[in-house]
Amino acid sequence: MPPPKRSLSRDVRVSAFIKARPEKVYGALTSARELCLFWLESAETDARSGGRFRMVWPSKDGEGCEASAVFVDLQPGEKVAWLFDARSRRGGRVPALVNVFIERKSRGAQATLLHAGFSGAVSQDKLFLAFRALWADCLASLKDYLECGRSGPMRPS
Numbered sequence: 001m002p003p004p005k006r007s008l009s010r011d012v013r014v015s016a017f018i019k020a021r022p023e024k025v026y027g028a029l030t031s032a033r034e035l036c037l038f039w040l041e042s043a044e045t046d047a048r049s050g051g052r053f054r055m056v057w058p059s060k061d062g063e064g065c066e067a068s069a070v071f072v073d074l075q076p077g078e079k080v081a082w083l084f085d086a087r088s089r090r091g092g093r094v095p096a097l098v099n100v101f102i103e104r105k106s107r108g109a110q111a112t113l114l115h116a117g118f119s120g121a122v123s124q125d126k127l128f129l130a131f132r133a134l135w136a137d138c139l140a141s142l143k144d145y146l147e148c149g150r151s152g153p154m155r156p157s
Contacts, residue, residue: 011116012132016139019108020146022077026102028142029080030071038145039138049074053082057134069098078102093119093127111139 018025028034030047035055044054053069067088073081081099089096095117103110113135118128144150 007120009116010118010120010128011114012118012128012135013112013114014132014136014139015110015112016143017105017108017110018143018146022102022104022109024146025109025111025142026077026080028146029100030074034145037151038141045071047071047074072097073099077104090127093124094131111142113139 030045032043032045035043040055041058042056046052051071053071056066059065068085069082071082079101083096099114101112
């Protein structure tokens with residue numbers, strides 16, 4: 001029997017239940033000041049449809065990794081979505097659209113981040129796994145920040 005075929009594309013989907021109101025989750029994901037308190041080294045946000053989003057996170061070489069995007073769908077307390085610009089997409093290998101869905105739950109919110117459309121090719125496994133770890137760290141840091149007040153940028157990647 002031949003091995004199963006790999007799909008042409010795959011998605012990063014990570015979720016976290018956060019003991020905070022959905023509006024607080026939304027605010028933390030759209031405020032440059034708050035993003036720097038729990039995840040990024042530096043950030044600039046213009047939290048409106050078409051507004052710019054610039055993020056810099058630490059790297060092992062000390063130079064920092066930078067990406068730029070545009071907010072494309074902002075629904076306070078419900079959704080944050082952005083499109084990475086061409087330069088940030090590493091020659092098109094990184095899918096452009098990132099969505100964070102925020103669902104109200106009793107005693108908190110469920111945040112689900114979806115970064116869809118990564119190549120299913122074996123040669124792209126490292127990139128896919130790196131982004132899965134990046135987004136898992138983002139939501140874990142957001143949870144720690146909103147639930148426990150822990151702050152500090154993410155660990156270098």
